[in-house]
Amino acid sequence: MLEDKNTQRTSLESLGEFALIKHLTQHFELIHDSSLKGIGDDAAVLDFKGLKTVISTDLLVEGVHFDLSYVPLKHLGYKSVIVNLSDIYAMNAKATQITVSVAVSNRFGLEALEEFYAGVAMACKLYEVDLVGGDTTSSTKGMLISVTAIGVAEEKDIIYRKGAKPNDLLVVSGDLGGPYLGLQVLEREKEVFKVNPASQPDLEPYQYIVERQLKPEARKDIIALLEKLDVKPTAMIDISDGLSSEILHLCEQSEVGCNLFEDKIPLDPTVISTAEEFKMDSTMIALSGGEEYELLFTIDQKDFDKIKGNPDLTVIGHMTEKKEGAHLVTRANTKIPIQAQGWNSFSE
Amino acid sequence: MLEDKNTQRTSLESLGEFALIKHLTQHFELIHDSSLKGIGDDAAVLDFKGLKTVISTDLLVEGVHFDLSYVPLKHLGYKSVIVNLSDIYAMNAKATQITVSVAVSNRFGLEALEEFYAGVAMACKLYEVDLVGGDTTSSTKGMLISVTAIGVAEEKDIIYRKGAKPNDLLVVSGDLGGPYLGLQVLEREKEVFKVNPASQPDLEPYQYIVERQLKPEARKDIIALLEKLDVKPTAMIDISDGLSSEILHLCEQSEVGCNLFEDKIPLDPTVISTAEEFKMDSTMIALSGGEEYELLFTIDQKDFDKIKGNPDLTVIGHMTEKKEGAHLVTRANTKIPIQAQGWNSFSE
The missing domain is CATH 3.90.650.10 (PurM-like C-terminal domain)
Structure with missing residues (x-):
């Protein structure tokens, strides 16, 4: 279950921000018709054709939400997506897109981010969601992850926290x-x-x-x-x-x-x-x-x-x-x- | 221009996460018909009635993107929203909603977060966007902000980075x-x-x-x-x-x-x-x-x-x-x- 941490290390500054995003997201494919434009412009463009849009976001902080001494980065990438998709399903909606932002300190190399994105990719594939945006930047300490999940539903199908009746x-x-x-x-x-x-x-x-x-x-x-x-x-x-x-x-x-x-x-x-x-x-x-x-x-x-x-x-x-x-x-x-x-x- | 930092301090743990989010967002009103459900459920629910949805996200990290020794928190809240709305306008779209997630270490009190959200509120009001979601959590060090901005446009109006012709x-x-x-x-x-x-x-x-x-x-x-x-x-x-x-x-x-x-x-x-x-x-x-x-x-x-x-x-x-x-x-x-x-x- 627990994997060896990568020992190889390519520094992130040698790539630069744009090349880094391009490199990390190059193998992600858009599968939904609603994903008109993914990564690579000022914003993603989505088309829900009249369906209701459902959106949820979470922030995960190293040392608060996860401990990299026993959480493999690939698992972390996977879990970061899962916790957000769960919110979309909790609305009885279909998850369709995510954005993933990551900030890492200079103790992380390219290989570490590749591992993380491999986990993101695995979740995207299994749950059939498109990665359509995000941000990659540096932090002064540790790793921070912010994921926003987007889904669709017909209005009649959406289930809120309110609506329970006595005897249910x-x-x-x-x-x-x-x-x-x-x-x-x-x-x-x-x-x-x-x-x-x-x-x-x-x-x-x-x-x-x-x-x-x-x-x-x-x-x-x-x-x-x-x-x-x-x-x-x-x-x-x-x-x-x-x-x-x-x-x-x-x-x-x-x-x-x-x-x-x-x-x-x-x-x-x-x-x-x-x-x-x-x-x-x-x-x-x-x-x-x-x-x-x-x-x-x-x-x-x-x-x-x-x-x-x-x-x-x-x-x-x-x-x-x-x-x-x-x-x-x-x-x-x-x-x-x-x-x-x-x-x-x-x-x- | 530069304001005094707040000296009063109410600890965040005394409130708890849900009460904190409720407290910080209680004065935000939803003005858009497209905002069917804002904060308070697993996800926000939006209705773009067939228009294209445009979405962009940014991560801001203390010590990398801002220095609180001279950036007042109210200004920071304002700026965090602005940098994301700018991406929506750059698509020639109308910004309609944002989500704002914040992680802070225990050196921040409630008053500090109130200041930050006052800036968020100011930007929401001036730019006519609804705050519909977010996450508030703790960090091991410093302050982290993740904003996702959502907008709408008709497909024919969207302007991408590509499209420029020689002689333009x-x-x-x-x-x-x-x-x-x-x-x-x-x-x-x-x-x-x-x-x-x-x-x-x-x-x-x-x-x-x-x-x-x-x-x-x-x-x-x-x-x-x-x-x-x-x-x-x-x-x-x-x-x-x-x-x-x-x-x-x-x-x-x-x-x-x-x-x-x-x-x-x-x-x-x-x-x-x-x-x-x-x-x-x-x-x-x-x-x-x-x-x-x-x-x-x-x-x-x-x-x-x-x-x-x-x-x-x-x-x-x-x-x-x-x-x-x-x-x-x-x-x-x-x-x-x-x-x-x-x-x-x-x-x-």
């Missing part, structure tokens, strides 16, 4: 807690490595959660699945900051309450065993971990039969009247108010 | 060299201040060029003027990296050459006098300075009468066959090849 079912895709625990494993290995640089980490038992951390996927497949099942969620959000935080967003914007059932939260066996190993509570991790990029949505009860038994979808609760508040119903059948314990980059 | 006239708006010299003045004052913190800078004689550096404007007015004059440029670019660099972009993409006449380059008297004071060549500064955000475009000769005598537009040369290359014709009537000496953030 609360559904989540995939399973939770993996990326957070994957990060704990990587952090632990980093500490071991500091003490004994000759040590070889055995990440095999943790492969699933480490991969969830390093190479997350956006749930484009769930959008397609819901369409196939003829289910239109009433409200939807993606899980980037932790389940509890995202549930509260849905409740606030839809003006409803919620009962979330602890025993329904989908957890992978690796999450349960690793949480035990770290002496952490797996429910707490599922509630507050984040970075899953799973979709969290509400559906009308009449749609339950359509999703029942689908291995990718789990009903974890239901919405209530606003005055009842948002609660976790524990295995012991006690009700605890849900609190936003999502990730706050300013609190560290 | 080369036209520039405004005057050149001011922002670069304004920066030199500010850098000099910073050095003086380091030696004697009690010194009060007298920036009065340099007001025009310092303002050009700190509070640039994008030439929305020129786009309107050209429409009014019924002139459609054959190719267009904005000047962010220096006249010579932008001319070469036009030549390369249009596959033409160019003769640029030194004695035609528009210079403000302050630029000439300050260049003399700094013992610098004003032509060199106009060629390589950058950050003017003026528009550089080519027009068919038949349109010359329509722009003749306009104080905002100066014909500075004409395009030639590609094989003739791009040259500066000096006051002494010698021809010198134009070289890209624009700003390269990696060379420092």
Whole structure:
């Protein structure tokens, strides 16, 4: 999983900014008819032919959002795209274009940026999005990445965070807690490595959660699945900051309450065993971990039969009247108010 | 011109990310019908009703693109928007929306971000663009800004860098060299201040060029003027990296050459006098300075009468066959090849 860092190094100043952008983006092809003009002018030109445009942007900072001592640059390029595409899918839209801007300090060489863009290219190919713009510049310290994702949808198909009604079912895709625990494993290995640089980490038992951390996927497949099942969620959000935080967003914007059932939260066996190993509570991790990029949505009860038994979808609760508040119903059948314990980059 | 830095300081961690974004953007209003949904969901939703969408993005890094020891945060917010709108106008499009992402280290308090967003708001109001999204996060060092600007145009109106023909006239708006010299003045004052913190800078004689550096404007007015004059440029670019660099972009993409006449380059008297004071060549500064955000475009000769005598537009040369290359014709009537000496953030 973990790759060797490149040792070869071509200095960026020897290329200059324009040549650098050209070099890094030369193999990107535009596949969408809507991409009239990509990189190479003052702006990209897109044609959505009357469809609604959906746009989202994220900023990733080295030392805050990622640690290059265990994140391979190719994975980072891939993940930078994924986290933005996830926002587009969370609107029930089709992702079509991205722009990627990168600032790097002079400790990075051309080969490092090539690795990063190889990851961007992999995500573009797999998710069928066009790279249409960006900026490449230097930083005084570390690496900074800004991605803007663009998508399209018909107005009738767009799903907002508001729209959930009391008695709607609360559904989540995939399973939770993996990326957070994957990060704990990587952090632990980093500490071991500091003490004994000759040590070889055995990440095999943790492969699933480490991969969830390093190479997350956006749930484009769930959008397609819901369409196939003829289910239109009433409200939807993606899980980037932790389940509890995202549930509260849905409740606030839809003006409803919620009962979330602890025993329904989908957890992978690796999450349960690793949480035990770290002496952490797996429910707490599922509630507050984040970075899953799973979709969290509400559906009308009449749609339950359509999703029942689908291995990718789990009903974890239901919405209530606003005055009842948002609660976790524990295995012991006690009700605890849900609190936003999502990730706050300013609190560290 | 230079404002006192805020001394009051409310820590960002006391607010949390969501409350922070809400707080900073609460006074922004959406004015465009095309802004269906702004901040507050996974993505903004826009409706361009069949018009082409134009999109551009820039990354600004403290210590590389700006120095907070003399750039007031309000001006920085304003300028961050302007540099992106300029790219939209350079496509002959109408700027309609922006997203603004900011990362700051813990040395910044809430009041600092409020100042920054006040500048963003000022630019949004004056240029009639809606803030529809963004990201606010922490950095390990300094301040980073990423802005994406979105605009619309009918396909027939969009002007690319390619399209210039031999014998077309080369036209520039405004005057050149001011922002670069304004920066030199500010850098000099910073050095003086380091030696004697009690010194009060007298920036009065340099007001025009310092303002050009700190509070640039994008030439929305020129786009309107050209429409009014019924002139459609054959190719267009904005000047962010220096006249010579932008001319070469036009030549390369249009596959033409160019003769640029030194004695035609528009210079403000302050630029000439300050260049003399700094013992610098004003032509060199106009060629390589950058950050003017003026528009550089080519027009068919038949349109010359329509722009003749306009104080905002100066014909500075004409395009030639590609094989003739791009040259500066000096006051002494010698021809010198134009070289890209624009700003390269990696060379420092």
